[in-house]
Amino acid sequence: MSESCASGCVNPPDRIKIGTVGPPLPGFEVRRADDGELLLRGPGVMAGYRNEPEQTREVLDDDGWLATGDVGEIDAEGYVRIVDRKKELIINAAGKNMSPANIEATLKSASPLIGQAVAIGDRRPYNVALVTLDPDAARAFAREQGIGGASLGAIASAEAVRRAVAGGVEAANKRLARVEQIKRFKLLPAEWQAGGDELTPTMKLKRKAIAEQYQGEIDALYDG
Numbered sequence: 001m002s003e004s005c006a007s008g009c010v011n012p013p014d015r016i017k018i019g020t021v022g023p024p025l026p027g028f029e030v031r032r033a034d035d036g037e038l039l040l041r042g043p044g045v046m047a048g049y050r051n052e053p054e055q056t057r058e059v060l061d062d063d064g065w066l067a068t069g070d071v072g073e074i075d076a077e078g079y080v081r082i083v084d085r086k087k088e089l090i091i092n093a094a095g096k097n098m099s100p101a102n103i104e105a106t107l108k109s110a111s112p113l114i115g116q117a118v119a120i121g122d123r124r125p126y127n128v129a130l131v132t133l134d135p136d137a138a139r140a141f142a143r144e145q146g147i148g149g150a151s152l153g154a155i156a157s158a159e160a161v162r163r164a165v166a167g168g169v170e171a172a173n174k175r176l177a178r179v180e181q182i183k184r185f186k187l188l189p190a191e192w193q194a195g196g197d198e199l200t201p202t203m204k205l206k207r208k209a210i211a212e213q214y215q216g217e218i219d220a221l222y223d224g
Contacts, residue, residue, distance in 0.1 A: 003059065003066055005044035009080050023078040030080055031065075036097070037086050038072040039065040071099065088207065090121045096179045103127065103172075103180050104205075110175070111168025112137040113161065116192050116199070118210055119182065120218055128221040129185040130214055131165060132192055153189035162187055184221045188214070 001008070009030065011022035024030045028042030045066045048056035059067045071089060072082045084099035091097055103119040107129060115134035121127035138155050141147075147158045155161055165187055173181040192198040198210050211218065 001040075001066075001068060003046045004040055004042070004068075005046075008040045008042065008044070008068075011079075017075075017077075017079045020075075020079040020081045022080065024080070030074060030078075032072065032074060033067070035086070036071045036073075036083070038068045038070045038074075038080065038082070040068055041065045090119065090127065091123065092121050092127070092179065093123055093125045094179075098127070098180050100207075103129075103176060103182070106175050107131070107169065107172045107182070110172035111165060113141060113165050114168055116205070118205055118207065120211070120221075124222065126183040127180065128218065129169070129182045130188055130210065130217065131169075131185050132188050132190055133161070133165075135191055152191050156187050156189040186214075186217045186221055188217070 007025060008028050009021045009024050011017060011020065016022075024040075025042070025044075028040065028044070030041075031039050033039055041064045045064060046060070048060060059069075061067075069086050070082045071084050071086050072080055074080050084101045088100060089097050090100050090103075098119075098121070100119040100121075104117045107117040107119075108114050113133055114131055115137075116132045118130045119127055120129065133152055133156055135152060138152060138161065139150070141161065141164065142155045142158070145158070145160050147155060147160065165185075169182050169185055176182075194203050195201040197213060198206055200206060
């Protein structure tokens with residue numbers, strides 16, 4: 001973060017823990033707020049936003065703790081793991097907090113056919129997902145199954161493909177907490193490109209744009 005002069009935690013070269021950002025740098029402290037947000041304090045933390053006192057008060061308290069906007073965990077050795085961005089958390093109709101990134105990563109790792117997945121459930125009774133196919137895996141699967149048509153749209157419409165993706169979603173659900181599980185999904189006949197309408201150039205989901213573009217499909221998952 002620029003607000004902390006870039007780094008607050010670093011993995012020591014001789015004590016790296018994969019999946020973490022390491023312990024705090026010397027002179028820095030990290031703790032979790034009640035809602036799981038990571039708070040950082042140390043010599044590199046900014047004094048405030050120039051000429052923006054109200055914005056400063058939103059992220060920096062009187063004791064010098066900077067609200068990072070990241071939700072994370074701190075293990076017994078002080079290593080920090082970032083779970084998600086606070087603003088992207090799913091808070092369902094029952095008030096349960098969930099990380100969409102964790103759900104999406106679980107979906108994508110459950111089947112090679114799943115290229116991209118977006119978990120949706122904020123202020124909803126349960127979670128649903130929009131799923132796109134991995135182009136290479138989908139075409140290989142189509143050849144193996146004798147499915148005609150080279151386009152992803154044609155492949156996505158094949159019942160064998162949908163069954164295979166459904167199997168992946170089911171496998172992912174077994175690895176998720178009950179409240180995180182995907183109850184229904186929509187397999188989209190499209191490929192999302194980096195830098196396109198749905199993904200940033202670094203392959204991050206444009207959640208707001210996706211929600212607006214696929215509002216009809218999302219509503220149908222809850223109405224059906």
